[in-house]
Amino acid sequence: MIKRLSPYSTVILLVLVMLLFSSLSDGFLNGRNFMNILIQVSGLAIVAAGMTLVLITAGIDLSVGSIMFLAGVVSGKIVVGGAPLWLALPIALLVGVAVGWVNGIAVVRFKIVPFIVTLATLYMGRGFGLYISETRAVNLPESFLAIGTFKLLGIPLPIVIMVLVLVVLHLVLTKTTFGRQLYAIGNDKRKSVKAGIPVNKLLIKVYLISGLCAAIGGFVAIAQLGAISPSFGNQSEFMAIAAAVLGGTSLFGGKGGIFPGTFIGALLIQTIQNGLVIINADPYLYPLITASLIFVIVLIDSREKFGSHV
Amino acid sequence: MLKLHHIGKSFGPVEVLKDITLEVKTGETLGLVGENGAGKSTMMNILGGIFAPTTGKIEFNGQAFEPVEVSESQQSGIAFIHQELNLFPNLSIKENLFISAFPKKQGFFNTIIDQKSLSSQASALLAEVGLSVSPSTLIGKLTNGQQQLVEIAKALNGRPKLIIFDEPTTALSQQETDRLLQLINSLKEKHISMIFISHNLDEVKSIADHIAVIRDGALIRMQEAEIYSKKEIIRDMVGRDLDQFFPIRSTHPTESVSLEIQDLNADGKNDLSFSIREKEVLGLYGLVGAGRSEMARGLYGMEKLYGGQVRWKGAQMHKLTPQNWIRHGVVYLTEDRREEGILAFKSIRKNVQLAALPRFIQRFGGWLDYRSIKREVSSKVKATRVKYQDLEIQPVSELSGGNQQKVLLSRWLMTNPSLLILDEPTKGIDIGAREEIYQLINQLVEQGSCVLLISSEIEELLGMCDRIMVMNQGALTAEFNRSEFDQSAILKHALKAAHD
């Protein structure tokens, strides 16, 4: 009964999707396109990695899309306003941490359900971001775009950042006291308190990490786009949750992980998008296909989980 | 080792503990018994640092002891083993053992868990409690008994001077219980003091040096276990003699068969066949894990069935779901009251009406007839003698275990059942309420129902049943009529194959 959901159905699906696209187009299966997919997925994967930690504690963070937007707008405005470029990243991170802190405090101190807390900060973050940007797109200077195309030892910077964030969080989850205790909290909060786990402290940290990841992920995505539209990050929270769930992380807590889990989930979503672009599919069809695939994966997982009726 | 001096505790005007003075010596085991609500848990919560006593002093290990936090009580050397285990099924044994303080590797700010040392320390603890499984096994894969041992290993890790066991054997099979009691005996030799709380007086008598009985918050008597007879203990617990503990029924089973089961397969291996007659109480005995509940739950439509034919009052039953069974007058009282019995924060009325609602749909308009519902609910809770304050407002979770069980019985009585499948109906229920439940069963049977009584307590079955079937490793191994009842023969059949 207590079975760790394997992300293997997602891996199989990823392979099938890749086979399908490579049979439909020559342009799909090559090193350059694969590198492209990795660059495109970096933002989502980072946000989803932070989300994974929250989901493992049986929480949820709906505010990540707004954090991506707000962090981008704040740092973008500051750079546009003449501040040096190097200041952009720490400012963005600060915004992420601040919203994450609010989430954590509200969940822990005021004991409000995470869904409600982060729904509220979703509203507030987006509202504040729109206020600062005056609901116009923020066009970023060329130097900002350079971050997105910069290469470190031949590897594009977005990929480097993604690998760094994911590897660190993976190690944290699997190798540290903090990580292991998150699984205990997700399984049963009351028991965790009894077992002497500092549940409140840990939960605040988890929402901080999720906010931080959202800010980093948003920053990485913006550096590729060159501008922040007023709808940037809209529904990103849903994509991040979908990536984590596709990778075998349970919405009910206590189960999941980043490698291969969430990374494969995010990769699947991005590969489909990329493949559809390459075979010149009707862009309006993308969400339909992505949604159908997510539905199938969730269906397969529920089949595995439930044998009996209740 | 531990001394309580005139301990009293009040919640507002309610006095739950009155002037309790007792002592546990080093290496000694105290058996603590009392009905639910007698004050045992309050006493334990005071020792655990959850409440402070209103009056009196505690002395532990030669020093005044005033814990204000759970961790403080733990650090001074008191460990608790609760009936409800504090383990995480999604983590491994070793992770569970050290969840609050993992051994760390040097470097990396000392954040990385030292897996090697974790495994070796865990193995050592497991050896101490005699559990021979890999420390990397997930807790969820262990049996209840094995989990209990892990819990004790966890407690031993803190090198406790006093271990308090609160109903530790409720979820264990007979074998597992025996093993646990053995382990407790070996702990005595290590000069660890223990307090052992249990409803099972045989266990308490076999393990304790002294037995203390608490009733209504006061210590009634504390005496050496050897000279404190079971009868005296019960009298002290209840405050009166319980001569006719199992009331006598005025009726006998008729010849007409109510339920007939053929080749029912609930575990994929064994085919079970049996029948129940009208006005019969059929007992089903077996160790925990013998497949009794699985059979009943499969029959009732809560777990998977692999095959079988079921006839109810002569007609073939096709759809085995609770909904369909209830329509035919067959109901199942669950063993797991909290998880699948009560609607915890709903009123008593909402809990009682639940299963019988379709009966109250008015022919005109399809509305529910709430006036009749309320009338019938209050008559049923009177019949089952639920003690309550308000049917409409009081949430059922505020009632004691025994009263919750009576609420669930009232729920089933509302459906006018002809067969009641009762799964451990008196588990964790105090003696007074128990007697009332037995009387209720008899009333129902006298009125023409039949009962399938599943129990781990052989005395209960001997006292209540017309016939007893024994289940062992998923198969029905023996059957005894009332005239042939023989405790040792029944036990032998329940245990036999398990030892092979």
Added chain:
Amino acid sequence: MTIVDNIRTYLVKNPIVGVCLLYYLLMALMVPGFFSANNSWNLVYNFIPLLILAVGQTFVILTAGIDLSITSIIAVSSVVGGYLMSSDVGLVDGSKWSMLLGIGGMLSVGVIIGLINGISVAKLKMPAFMVTLTSLMFFSGFAIWITQSQNIYNLPALLVDAPYHSFLGLPLPVYLAVLVFTSCYLLLNKTLLGEWVYAVGTNIKTSWISGINIPLTLVSVYVISGVCASLASLIYTARLETGSPVMGQNVLLDVIGAVIIGGTSLFGGRGKLQWTAAGALLMTMLDNSLNLVGMSFFLIMMVKGAIILLTALYNQLGSKSLTHA
């Protein structure tokens, strides 16, 4: 007990109603134009679709589920209604029959998507959050794809005028709202299904053992939510005079916010339609009054977020003091 006592106990048990009244009085006194007839109608028109949506959502949340797909139901309903009624598309010309067909078509959309959600949750045992999330993505995408992101204009005059058409002094949408709320109220509080909804949300295992038809209950709540979304879409479509594939995109958070502000528990089993109505009214008044004082919509968003947080906090403290009493 005097009437004052009665009112006091009612307000203690239903705090959101008091908050609503208080807010209305404050705004009427402080914000010029709030109390005017014109603005009052504005309030009513904005309140009605939100109320209908939130009532449907309450059913789902009471079973411990959630329906994120309502905005996609609004969009698909609007598009389908547009196709069936618009004289541009001309599937059926703009006669009375096309109106009936259009409304029927819109409601069928709610029923069908509700069935898909309900069956996935009840029979396939998928988590409600993920099911309705994929529904949201799929059907929003579907509405945009099928119209290629184009609006559908030239709806029949009968439909477009209907919201402003009065009967006995009240515009038609008011009757629709009263009809929806009353029938949902009766369904939830006076029938077997209503009792089952609360029971399933409180403890699904207990419900199954007690013979409750869980699949029927769950499918019903998602269909109710779907139909409510279609009805809201009908009002939006008529008022905007277009069939739009992006209609209702921003309403989801208002709907869930209204239910939460009302005090219905996301864990299921606890909540009332009256609370939801008050929550929806408060959301509408917030929008309206802050607009009147000249606040921009993004500031209003922030305020709404803060209000959701504050009422959740208030409900949290309230439930605590109740358990300690």
